[in-house]
Amino acid sequence: MVKSQRTLAKTYKKFHKWPGLIIAFLLLYYGITGIFMNHREFFSGWDIARTALPENFHYNNWNNSALKGNLIRNKDSILVYGNIGIWLTDSACTNYTSFNSGFPKGMDNRKIFDVHQSKDGNLYAATHFGLYAYNFNQGSWNKFPLDVDIKRFVAIESVGDTIFALNRSFMFKGISRGLKTNFNKIELKEPVGYKKEVSLFETIWQIHSGEIFGLPGKLFVDILGVITLFLSLTGIVYFFFPGWAKKRRTKSKKYALIIGINKWSLKWHNYMGAWTFMALIVLFFTGMFLRPPLLIAIAKSKVAPLKFSHLDQANPWYDKLRDLLYDADNNRFLLSTSEGMYYLSANNFKPMPFKIQPPVSVMGINALKPFHNGAYLIGSFSGLFLWHPLHPEIYNYAQQGKIYEGNTAGRPIGDFKITGYLTDANGHQYMVDYDKGIIPLYHNRPFPKMPDHMLSESKMSLWNLSLEIHTGRFFQQQTGIFYIFIVPVSALVGITVVLSGYLLWRKRHRKKKKHEKVRTL
Numbered sequence: 351m352v353k354s355q356r357t358l359a360k361t362y363k364k365f366h367k368w369p370g371l372i373i374a375f376l377l378l379y380y381g382i383t384g385i386f387m388n389h390r391e392f393f394s395g396w397d398i399a400r401t402a403l404p405e406n407f408h409y410n411n412w413n414n415s416a417l418k419g420n421l422i423r424n425k426d427s428i429l430v431y432g433n434i435g436i437w438l439t440d441s442a443c444t445n446y447t448s449f450n451s452g453f454p455k456g457m458d459n460r461k462i463f464d465v466h467q468s469k470d471g472n473l474y475a476a477t478h479f480g481l482y483a484y485n486f487n488q489g490s491w492n493k494f495p496l497d498v499d500i501k502r503f504v505a506i507e508s509v510g511d512t513i514f515a516l517n518r519s520f521m522f523k524g525i526s527r528g529l530k531t532n533f534n535k536i537e538l539k540e541p542v543g544y545k546k547e548v549s550l551f552e553t554i555w556q557i558h559s560g561e562i563f564g565l566p567g568k569l570f571v572d573i574l575g576v577i578t579l580f581l582s583l584t585g586i587v588y589f590f591f592p593g594w595a596k597k598r599r600t601k602s603k604k605y606a607l608i609i610g611i612n613k614w615s616l617k618w619h620n621y622m623g624a625w626t627f628m629a630l631i632v633l634f635f636t637g638m639f640l641r642p643p644l645l646i647a648i649a650k651s652k653v654a655p656l657k658f659s660h661l662d663q664a665n666p667w668y669d670k671l672r673d674l675l676y677d678a679d680n681n682r683f684l685l686s687t688s689e690g691m692y693y694l695s696a697n698n699f700k701p702m703p704f705k706i707q708p709p710v711s712v713m714g715i716n717a718l719k720p721f722h723n724g725a726y727l728i729g730s731f732s733g734l735f736l737w738h739p740l741h742p743e744i745y746n747y748a749q750q751g752k753i754y755e756g757n758t759a760g761r762p763i764g765d766f767k768i769t770g771y772l773t774d775a776n777g778h779q780y781m782v783d784y785d786k787g788i789i790p791l792y793h794n795r796p797f798p799k800m801p802d803h804m805l806s807e808s809k810m811s812l813w814n815l816s817l818e819i820h821t822g823r824f825f826q827q828q829t830g831i832f833y834i835f836i837v838p839v840s841a842l843v844g845i846t847v848v849l850s851g852y853l854l855w856r857k858r859h860r861k862k863k864k865h866e867k868v869r870t871l
Contacts, residue, residue, distance in 0.1 A: 362854035370847040371589050374582040376840050380637075381578040383816035388559055388568050388575075390813045391479060391501075395456035397809035404827055407810060407818070409434075409800055411787030416800070416808070418716065418770035418782070421465045425775045429473075432770060432782075434808040435460030436475065441775040444798045448807065452482070452490030458811040466506035468513055468526040476503035481515050481522070483529045492529050496522065505674035507683070509696055514683070516674040519665055521699065538685075539700040540666045541692065548661050549688065550651035551639070551712070552669070558636035562659045574633055577626050584619035588612060620855050627852040631845050638841040641821050642834050646762060649712040667701075673718045675726070684726065686715045693739075708737035708744060709754060712762050717771040717781075729768035732756075734781050747791070748781060 386393050400408050409416050418432035425441045429449060435457070436449040453459050461478035468474070473484035475491060481503045482491040498517055505516040513531060515522040524533040556562035560571030591612040598605040623630075638644050655661035661668075673686035677693075685692040685701050691708060692701035708728040717729030725738040727747060735754055736745040744754040748766045766789075770782035779791040788797040800808075818824040822836030829836070 359854060359857055362850045362857065365846055365850035366854055367589070369843050370585050370851070373840060373843045373847055374585050376836075377578050377582045377844065379819050380840070381575040381582070383820040384575045385572050386812055386816040387820060388561075388572055390458065393812050394458035394479065395454065396812035397457050398812060398815050400805075400808070400810050403810065403815070404824075406827055407815075409805055409808060412782060412797065412800060413785060413787035415769040415784060416782075417772065417788065418463065419465075420772040420774075421467060422773075422775060423467060428775060429465050430772070431462040431465045431475075433457065433461055434804065436462055436465060437804065442798070443774060444801075446801050446804055448804075450491075452485070452488075452492060453477070454479075456811060457809055458813055461811075463502075463504045464506050466508065466513075468508045469511060470526050470528075472526055472528040472531075474506045474513065474515070476506050476515065476517075478502050481506075481517075481533075483531065485529055494531070494533060496533060497535060500669060504672060507674050507676040509676055512696075514674065514676070514696070516671055518671050519668045520671075521674075536699055537665050538667045538671075538694070539698070541689075541701050541703060544666055545652075546654065546666070547652040548655045550648045550653050551645065553653055553656070553661060554636045554639050554648065556659075556661060558633065558640060562656060562661060564660050567660075571633065574626065574629055577622055578630065578633075581619060581623055584615040584622075587615040588619060591615070623848065623851050624855050627848050630848045634841045634844040634848070638838045641837045642762060644838055645712070649762065673715050675718050675720065677720075679724065684718065686710070686718055688714070691739075704739045706737075706739055706742055706744075708735055709733070709756060711764070716769045719771055727771060729771050729781065731763050731767045731784070733764035733766045734768045734771070748789075 407414065415433045417430055417434070420431070421429040423429065428439050428441070428443065430437050430439060430443075430446075435453065438447045438449045439445060450460055459477070459479055462475055463478070464476040466474045466476075475482040475484070479501045480493045480498075481496060482493050484490075485492050498520070500518045503515055503517045507514045508526065511526055513524050513526045513533075515533065521536045521538060522533040523536055524531040553562070558571075560567035560569070563570075591608050595605040595608040595612065598608065639648050655663070667687065670688045671685065672688060675684040676682075676696075677684055680693075682693050682695055685694055687701070689703075691704045691710075693704060694701045708726075709730075709732045710728060711731035713731045715728065715730050717727060717734065719727040719729075721727050721736060723738075724740065725736055728735045728737050733746060734748040736747040736751065745751045746754045748768070766781065766786075767784035768781055769784050771780070772782070773779050774797075778793050778795055780788045780797055781791055782788050790796065815824075822829075822833045822840075825836060826833040
């Protein structure tokens with residue numbers, strides 16, 4: 351019996367020690383970047399020069415979501431926009447002037463989803479942190495003080511003199527008066543057959559970040575991040591310090607301080623691990639499903655929202671709205687959502703699903719543009735497709751119009767990862783691929799290169815860099831396609847280390863208490 355107990359303790363120690371040493375260095379990255387990601391707006395003013403990062407994070411041919419689209423005001427006044435903010439260029443798209451005055455400092459505050467010009471000439475911008483109008487007198491953007499908890503606006507459309515703006519949860523409507531536009535918030539009606547459900551992915555994401563319980567939940571996960579850092583550092587100390595102390599002792603050098611630090615580290619490493627092991631297991635387990643390949647397994651799953659949580663909302667479209675396009679021929683809106691493509695009237699605001707759905711990646715739509723004769727171009731990480739709501743055939747527009755034969759949910763990642771679409775002043779079409787950048791469509795005219803002053807100004811936000819590290823993409827150049835396994839493998843190893851450490855502590859703790867009880871008797 352005693353022998354089997356010792357064998358069990360050795361097994362726990364083996365699973366805790368060596369995997370723990372390996373994972374500790376990765377967990378340092380996860381702990382720090384997780385805290386940054388949990389407070390995106392707070393850190394939105396912090397940027398990193400792309401020249402200080404690996405080459406795949408440099409802008410090359412407008413890649414890495416540099417451009418989402420453009421607005422042609424006239425032949426010699428074209429606004430291009432995307433993750434680089436908004437820039438004014440000419441008909442040749444060669445001379446660029448920053449059009450970002452008024453946005454707060456930081457690239458995250460210049461993340462633009464749509465730029466729109468109303469019929470009266472006013473300019474509006476949908477950004478990650480709010481809705482803006484352009485002040486022509488001051489030459490700067492001004493933010494509307496709207497009542498929203500999700501500040502991300504994704505689309506702006508005009509119907510006559512009325513402006514419609516869309517954030518991730520609501521539609522906003524107002525008569526266009528530029529900065530003086532008074533917007534009313536509209537909650538869209540329930541769709542036919544509505545069930546109060548949310549995606550399993552969103553549920554797991556919010557559990558992982560703590561957002562499911564609002565700010566207190568996020569702060570709790572921040573504490574877990576700090577504890578992860580502490581456990582990793584103290585684990586590294588306990589691994590190396592005993593051997594270091596032994597070497598110094600054999601050389602008759604001072605080692606008392608090293609022993610003291612090691613004892614303190616071990617004591618608090620054990621206590622912190624024992625108190626938080628279950629919360630850490632939940633944290634690591636939920637993180638496994640937020641990236642492919644495990645993401646694919648839950649992408650389509652729906653669950654009821656947790657009662658009294660941040661996901662338990664009365665609004666049936668809370669955090670589900672993705673893009674908006676006005677169809678003047680049929681006097682209706684096309685509405686892209688996380689639930690699929692809908693249409694709705696500008697009067698009753700009740701979304702109705704299209705029977706024939708276009709393929710859209712689970713990562714969301716990035717281009718929704720009118721084509722000809724009632725057809726539309728739909729772009730996402732699944733590719734660029736030509737879709738007509740009344741025709742069953744869907745065409746792969748990026749591949750010479752071949753008929754698309756996949757399912758309507760769309761592959762998470764297709765042959766082209768579309769992040770935008772634009773046309774120049776002469777009507778030439780271009781699609782924007784995340785990796786390859788701007789690609790001509792049905793012509794051979796290359797799009798001009800990014801100018802040096804734009805490159806130097808277009809840095810990478812701290813949040814985006816943290817995301818790249820946290821998801822493992824930062825290491826893609828070193829590991830190739832195997833980077834997608836960094837997150838799930840790290841999570842599995844982390845769970846193994848935490849669980850084996852707790853079981854080892856519990857075994858020794860009980861043994862210690864038993865001996866103390868015997869001495870007392």
